[in-house]
Amino acid sequence: xxxxxxxxxxxxxxxxxxxxxxxxxxxxxxxxxxxxxxxxxxxxxxxxxxxxxxxxxxxxxxxxxxxxxxxxxxxxxxxxxxxxxxxxxxxxxxxxxxxxxxxxxxxxxxxxxxxxxxxxxxxxxxxxxxxxxxxxxxxxxxxxxxxxxxxxxxxxxxxxxxxxxxxxxxxxxxxxxxxxxxxxxxxxxxxxxxxxxxxxxxxxxxxxxxxxxxxxxxxxxxxxxxxxxxxxxxxxxxxxxxxxxxxxxxxxxxxxxxxxxxxxxxxxxxxxxxxxxxxxxxxxxxxxxxxxxxxxxxxxxxxxxxxxxxxxxxxxxxxxxxxxxxxxxxxxxxxxxxxxxxxxxxxxxxxxxxxxxxxxxxxxxxxxxxxxxxxxxxxxxxxxxxxxxxxxxxxxxxxxxxxxxxxxxxxxxxxxxxxxxxxxxxxxxxxxxxxxxxxxxx
Amino acid sequence: xxxxxxxxxxxxxxxxxxxxxxxxxxxxxxxxxxxxxxxxxxxxxxxxxxxxxxxxxxxxxxxxxxxxxxxxxxxxxxxxxxxxxxxxxxxxxxxxxxxxxxxxxxxxxxxxxxxxxxxxxxxxxxxxxxxxxxxxxxxxxxxxxxxxxxxxxxxxxxxxxxxxxxxxxxxxxxxxxxxxxxxxxxxxxxxxxxxxxxxxxxx
Amino acid sequence: xxxxxxxxxxxxxxxxxxxxxxxxxxxxxxxxxxxxxxxxxxxxxxxxxxxxxxxxxxxxxxxxxxxxxxxxxxxxxxxxxxxxxxxxxxxxxxxxxxxxxxxxxxxxxxxxxxxxxxxxxxxxxxxxxxxxxxxxxxxxxxxxxxxxxxxxxxxxxxxxxxxxxxxxxxxxx
Numbered sequence: 133x134x135x136x137x138x139x140x141x142x143x144x145x146x147x148x149x150x151x152x153x154x155x156x157x158x159x160x161x162x163x164x165x166x167x168x169x170x171x172x173x174x175x176x177x178x179x180x181x182x183x184x185x186x187x188x189x190x191x192x193x194x195x196x197x198x199x200x201x202x203x204x205x206x207x208x209x210x211x212x213x214x215x216x217x218x219x220x221x222x223x224x225x226x227x228x229x230x231x232x233x234x235x236x237x238x239x240x241x242x243x244x245x246x247x248x249x250x251x252x253x254x255x256x257x258x259x260x261x262x263x264x265x266x267x268x269x270x271x272x273x274x275x276x277x278x279x280x281x282x283x284x285x286x287x288x289x290x291x292x293x294x295x296x297x298x299x300x301x302x303x304x305x306x307x308x309x310x311x312x313x314x315x316x317x318x319x320x321x322x323x324x325x326x327x328x329x330x331x332x333x334x335x336x337x338x339x340x341x342x343x344x345x346x347x348x349x350x351x352x353x354x355x356x357x358x359x360x361x362x363x364x365x366x367x368x369x370x371x372x373x374x375x376x377x378x379x380x381x382x383x384x385x386x387x388x389x390x391x392x393x394x395x396x397x398x399x400x401x402x403x404x405x406x407x408x409x410x411x412x413x414x415x416x417x418x419x420x421x422x423x424x425x426x427x428x429x430x431x432x433x434x435x436x437x438x439x440x441x442x443x444x445x446x447x448x449x450x451x452x453x454x455x456x457x458x459x460x461x462x463x464x465x466x467x468x469x470x471x472x473x474x475x476x477x478x479x480x481x482x483x484x485x486x487x488x489x490x491x492x493x494x495x496x497x498x499x500x501x502x503x504x505x506x507x508x509x510x511x512x513x514x515x516x517x518x519x520x521x522x523x524x525x526x527x528x529x530x531x532x533x534x535x536x537x538x539x540x541x542x543x544x545x546x547x548x549x550x551x552x553x554x555x556x557x558x559x560x561x562x563x564x565x566x567x568x569x570x571x572x573x574x
Numbered sequence: 575x576x577x578x579x580x581x582x583x584x585x586x587x588x589x590x591x592x593x594x595x596x597x598x599x600x601x602x603x604x605x606x607x608x609x610x611x612x613x614x615x616x617x618x619x620x621x622x623x624x625x626x627x628x629x630x631x632x633x634x635x636x637x638x639x640x641x642x643x644x645x646x647x648x649x650x651x652x653x654x655x656x657x658x659x660x661x662x663x664x665x666x667x668x669x670x671x672x673x674x675x676x677x678x679x680x681x682x683x684x685x686x687x688x689x690x691x692x693x694x695x696x697x698x699x700x701x702x703x704x705x706x707x708x709x710x711x712x713x714x715x716x717x718x719x720x721x722x723x724x725x726x727x728x729x730x731x732x733x734x735x736x737x738x739x740x741x742x743x744x745x746x747x748x749x750x751x752x753x754x755x756x757x758x759x760x761x762x763x764x765x766x767x768x769x770x771x772x773x774x775x776x777x
Numbered sequence: 778x779x780x781x782x783x784x785x786x787x788x789x790x791x792x793x794x795x796x797x798x799x800x801x802x803x804x805x806x807x808x809x810x811x812x813x814x815x816x817x818x819x820x821x822x823x824x825x826x827x828x829x830x831x832x833x834x835x836x837x838x839x840x841x842x843x844x845x846x847x848x849x850x851x852x853x854x855x856x857x858x859x860x861x862x863x864x865x866x867x868x869x870x871x872x873x874x875x876x877x878x879x880x881x882x883x884x885x886x887x888x889x890x891x892x893x894x895x896x897x898x899x900x901x902x903x904x905x906x907x908x909x910x911x912x913x914x915x916x917x918x919x920x921x922x923x924x925x926x927x928x929x930x931x932x933x934x935x936x937x938x939x940x941x942x943x944x945x946x947x948x949x950x
Contacts, residue, residue, distance in 0.1 A: 719932025
């Protein structure tokens with residue numbers, strides 16, 4: 133990390149470093165368009181160049197929140213020397229929704245839709261992390277069928293998220309037709325989600341204690357259709373991109389970050405696995421019966437953008453295998469826990485049983501109470517370790533819900549990936565970083 | 575007995591259909607027939623209607639994805655199922671100077687609102703705004719300090735598309751409604767069916 | 778996770794290394810181990826746990842804050858440490874009062890704590906001594922107040938129902 137002057141709380145910085153400091157402009161001025169006139173005196177690239185009477189200015193450019201190639205509203209302050217990025221400062225918060233604060237005012241059941249909207253490409257994972265934390269606090273056992281259903285939906289969501297990443301990343305780099313192919317397959321997965329839960333995105337399917345409802349008839353056949361066609365589709369996508377000369381030139385050798393730097397920054401997920409480190413929570417600290425499935429962890433060698441691309445493509449194949457194994461081995465049983473204090477009773481019981489009616493009423497109006505305690509559980513989301521910290525104070529509302537979002541921590545690796553490279557390499561690095569601004573800003 | 579054939583008034587539709595271009599060119603059509611022929615075969619309209627028709631069928635959205643609704647918006651333009659290019663939204667222009675339509679897809683946070691306003695100001699007339707999703711129309715489920723409670727607090731919005739996120743078909747329906755609105759036949763929805771024009775609340 | 782006895786052993790080694798008063802409490806809930814420390818000792822403790830020869834915890838999974846209002850001390854900073862060799866997690870937490878909300882920063886040990894400490898500062902007002910660039914990260918930089926504290930109002934607008942729609946002024950009035 134480059135050293136900078138001490139920070140004042142109003143956003144301005146006292147003292148400039150040797151390289152021109154783009155944050156020296158006070159905050160409100162910085163929110164206006166950044167022009168050269170506002171940057172004060174131009175800063176020369178090096179003493180030697182200043183002496184040699186060659187004027188190279190370090191030019192600060194704002195890659196603003198509204199930009200077609202930043203995935204979402206990410207603002208980058210780039211200090212450029214010609215076309216080379218010398219310093220990169222990400223400014224975030226443009227889609228900050230205060231979800232964690234809103235969660236403190238809702239009952240646990242109602243927190244699930246809030247929390248799903250954080251990392252909006254991997255919504256099942258957000259719900260899974262939260263539900264796992266609450267089940268840990270409640271000491272609730274999730275039935276095996278529910279665990280398998282969860283795994284199926286999580287892996288389908290992983291494939292959908294990677295497909296969207298593939299489409300938009302290829303679009304950024306220039307392979308525009310990949311967007312259409314990737315979204316076509318994503319439509320098949322959205323159909324599956326719609327069939328099982330009623331909605332394409334943000335489905336509220338995962339509940340505390342299990343899943344919301346069992347699979348409808350016909351889901352099995354449709355999912356098998358998807359599993360049958362997906363590997364050939366992946367072959368086709370790899371045929372387009374894997375050995376494409378332009379793609380290789382843009383990705384190979386670009387954005388190399390060493391494994392130790394990544395570990396120090398707290399980066400997890402495909403970014404870490406591309407450097408050669410086989411850390412995957414599904415294998416290392418398995419949750420929700422992941423230990424029953426046979427799949428491999430793809431790992432890269434060099435840690436450049438091409439390795440990150442290959443790791444995610446291979447992960448999609450492994451996810452298809454997991455979905456197939458889960459479908460084949462789906463056990464019979466309840467799809468949600470029997471504990472009526474936590475899960476809604478089935479509707480046919482409401483007609484006959486008074487206790488069921490009372491439980492339903494209490495759960496819907498007040499919600500279940502969780503004994504005081506703290507829990508932190510983590511799942512392996514498509515972007516890395518997604519952790520959820522829940523502090524319960526004994527009432528029916530959580531006192532603190534915090535999601536450790538992988539994109540937020542991974543964003544710190546962007547300056548390592550892009551400093552010293554060209555702007556085009558920066559775009560490719562952002563694409564391979566796969567940031568989701570909803571998770572970063574929460 | 576003499577049969578008198580008299581051409582009475584305007585010729586019937588079938589009659590017009592049977593008139594051929596040859597007859598018109600040779601000058602064999604009588605005056606009402608000629609008038610009806612021209613009306614049916616050629617396009618005569620006011621300049622404004624033509625202009626509105628062109629504007630409606632070639633609305634170019636600006637790429638303005640904020641949050642989850644952006645994913646469904648990209649599904650509208652990118653997925654082969656609901657294809658916005660069929661309706662004229664051929665390209666999503668990145669520069670606001672070249673775009674007509676701002677689809678506010680996603681949560682409008684307090685930090686982002688001045689940026690959106692500046693981009694809206696940079697767009698050239700005529701311009702329209704669709705508030706896609708619950709978070710852009712009202713703040714959705716996020717009634718808190720961090721969101722602007724509805725983008726209509728700082729932008730004039732033409733169409734609100736509810737949903738969280740709205741299906742791509744719903745967004746497409748919103749775009750079609752906007753097209754009808756541009757062409758001067760705004761679809762008043764239930765107010766048309768129940769003949770309740772005049773009950774609109776204008777803020 | 779280190780089990781309950783393992784946690785006590787870690788606590789004992791920490792006490793021996795840093796000082797008997799540094800470790801305030803240990804807590805073990807259904808397999809998750811948490812150490813509670815006093816605020817000034819956090820930097821040394823994390824460094825010890827990072828370099829420990831017996832049971833090193835060398836990965837910072839998460840750094841977040843918490844408000845325990847109305848219990849005192851009110852604010853809390855949580856560190857989630859992970860040992861990848863042994864696949865174990867250890868939680869470290871420290872409780873602070875609002876008037877003395879200062880914790881040593883661990884950015885030199887874990888560079889990934891940079892953004893996360895800025896987020897805790899932004900939302901709770903806890904100062905991290907030694908952080909190179911402590912600015913607000915998600916809220917606008919000149920925002921007043923720390924939103925995630927429990928006495929900060931949730932904000933937003935009152936929802937209009939028929940019983941109050943004439944009593945509350947609309948935003949254009």
